[in-house]
Amino acid sequence: MTPPMPRYVSEYYEALRGLEQQGARTEGALRVAFHTLLAEAGKSRGLTVLGEQTVQLANKKQIRFDGELKDQYKIRRGVWEAKDSGDDLDAEIARKIAAGYPTKNILFENTRRAVLIQNGERVLDVPMADRASLQRLLDAFLDYTEPLIEEFHRAVATFRQEIPQLAQGLTEIIAREKRENAKFLAALEGFLALCRASLNPQTSLAAVEDMLKQHLLTERIFRSVFNNPDFVRRNAIARELEKVVAALTSRSFSRPAFTARLDYFYRAIEETARTIDDYSEKQGFLHAVYEQFFQGYSTDTADTHGIVYTPAPIVRWMVASVEQVLQQEFSLSLNERGVQVLDPCVGTGTFILELLAQLSPSALAQKYAHELHCNEVLLLPYYIAAQNIEHEFFERTGEYHPFEGICFADTLDMGAHRQLNIFAPENTERIHRQEAAPIFVILGNPPYNVGQSNENDNNKNRAYPGVDKRIQQTYVKGSRATLNAQLYDMYVRFFRWATDRLHNGDGIVCFVSNNSFLHQFTFDGMRKELLKEFTRIYTLDLGGNIRKNPKLSGTTPD
Ligand SMILES: C[S@@+](CC[C@H](N)C(=O)[O-])C[C@H]1O[C@@H](n2cnc3c(N)ncnc32)[C@H](O)[C@@H]1O
The missing domain is CATH 3.90.1570 (tt1808, chain A)
Structure with a gap:
């Protein structure tokens, strides 16, 4: 039948x-x-x-x-x-x-x-x-x-399963080397001190070890998929991590032997990437690998930092809207010299990439070298964004120039450590340059989460005394609500920070975010302040609220 x-x-x-x-x-x-x-x-x-x-x-x-x-x-x-x-x-x-x-x-x-x-x-x-x-x-x-794609699917599934085990293997190696290798311990502690001074005073040793593991497990992807064999030498933060890796491998731990276990996966990625000739498709593919990595590696990290890339149509729409508002309200354009743009939470770089794609050829070099800025606080997205942006510029111009507008930094902390070395002299210089830049447009997709879904989790967000005080003085003060924990949600902090970053001057803030600030009672003070602080506010409510629908984040596994 x-x-x-x-x-x-x-x-x-x-x-x-x-x-x-x-x-x-x-x-x-x-x-x-x-x-x-x-x-x-x-x-x-x-x-x-x-x-x-x-x-x-x-x-x-x-x-x-x-x-x-x-x-x-x-x-x-x-x-x-x-x-x-x-x-x-x-x-x-x-x-x-x-x-x-x-x-x-x-x-x-x-x-x-x-x-x-x-x-x-x-x-x-x-x-x-x-x-x-x-x-x-x-x-x-x-x-x-295609047989190649079939192979790739199998490899990704295996990779996701194996990542926790491989990371555990590295945890044990790191623990052993900490006990027995004084050189490594010194390098690790040196790096921890750098993180505490540069990113977050509460950085734990475990968080630093995580960065080291992520670097070890993914560095080859960056070299090979992006066809950038000099990645480690070119990237200031990767160079710092390589110093710790050198100490880690100075005794008995063999890096090639360890990463050989991932050969199967890397080869499948490399082979598949070679068959994809459209670069935007290659980026989509990398997003997927990146999500798989985080979901397999650490859902906690993915959750606290809002690890999720912004869908291309939203990014395109937002960049086009910024252009329209620049023209209507300020008789300016993104192409105009002096219109400096900042994505404070760049993730894998989607907004800067779209900007580069929309800029006219005559504006491109000046913007790329001096007028585009972004920050990322996590190692992996930072690596991806830097490579994506440099590659896009290379594609458009045929020239490789490092993108000096990207900082490995915590945006909400910018300005807090002016005198310090922030990871590497090059990164410090970039941060100072960004702080001094007259930013006109702040654009991006800030993370949303007020803490953890489970209060016992120990990866709660850190405090940000500077921004939190400004929230207290404005959004909280102007509110009639008695419960105001939600006003310290990461996305609200980013609104507060971005508004202040315009230094009471002209400018645009364009974010895709949770919609709770539009309707909920707790946010009455925030709404009042926004109306005072901006001459025009455009909102497009897509109905998204991460707390009502957690799957919107894209990081919560199905
Ligand atoms: C929603 S994602 C941005 C996605 C990005 N537009 C993309 O498409 O890849 C938010 C990003 O902000 C980063 N982030 C979170 N808190 C940050 C902070 N305080 N400073 C800088 N970056 C931060 C996260 O690590 C994450 O990569």
Whole structure:
């Protein structure tokens, strides 16, 4: 007996009939039906269909797909092209292939006929009105997996499972070396002192050991995926950590022998990365690796710091909105000399990358060298952001220049340690340069969390005396609420800090954040202050509140 046809197939035919009865003939009008069909059929395979995607080919030419299939690691698994019902499908296929459309797994259809090309060969050419043929087409298209990608999926799953064990192995090695290797202990304590002076006076030895472990476990990814063999030499913080690693390995611990256990995973990442020629796709893929790392390594770290990247459409919209407001309110533009921008919680760099992409070629060099700034407090995202931004500039100009606008620093603490060495002379210099910069736009996605969901957790957020005092003097003072713990949420602190960072001058603060400050009683004082401090406030309420829906954070495992 043949299995029953899934519901989405009949629904597709129904939707198509409905559209045709309305007189729809063009691909634009008809393709919604096939999009829905693909989306439904892809769901159970963990695939998502993204409509209207522009990608850049290796020769820099841009092409636009009607739809592409992405897996959970943001890897493209197939491309779909819709044509008008009256189009000559063969002529259209020839035109697209000549334009450079990838032929690994591409489906062309005009609602009458569909052609599936895999690895450059036509593997199916079917009448779409025939249900069984349509089902065969969908199965072949959606189930296509390159062996390399299959291998990669297996490797990521293994990696996530193995990371806790490998980290535990390193914990034991570190404990042994602390006992038996005086040189290492001195280097570790030196680094701890640096962290306490530079990032957080409450930094624990365990937190420093964590950084060391993260560095050891991921450094090769940065060298190879970004094709930047000089990463460790070029990055000031990586250089400092390498000194500790040198002490750690000065006795019996062999770094190559230890990381050899990760060879399988690294090789799969490297091989997969090599097959991805579109850099933005490579970034999506790195985001996924990064999330997997943190989820496997430490959900606590992911939770306290709000480790989650900002979706590209939101970033694009916010950068475009800043440009519009600059023009309307200040007759300025992001391209204008002197308009300095700061992302205070840069994560993997998405906002700065989008800014670079939107800047005009004539403004690019000046902005990159002097007018874009950002901070990150965690090692891994800091490494990723630095590499992403430098790579984007290289892509746009063909020149490598280190991005001096990024600081490894705690934004909410900026200005608290003016005289100190903040990790490395280069980082200290950058921080001082940022502090002196007349920032006009503050843009980003601050972390949101008022503490921990479990009060017994010991990774609560630290106190920030400077910002907290300003919150007390303003948002708390102006409030009629008696309970005000929520006013010390990280995202509120970032609003307070950013407003003060404009030094009572002109400027823009543009954040994507929790929406509690818009409606909740506790935030009445904050709303009053914001109305006093800004001449115009634009809000777009997407209905997001992390405490009402924890899965919004993206870090809470499903
Ligand atoms: C929501 S994420 C930002 C995501 C970023 N826009 C992206 O797409 O990758 C918040 C980031 O801020 C960082 N962060 C949290 N507190 C910080 C602080 N006090 N100073 C600097 N960075 C901080 C976190 O480590 C995290 O990477």
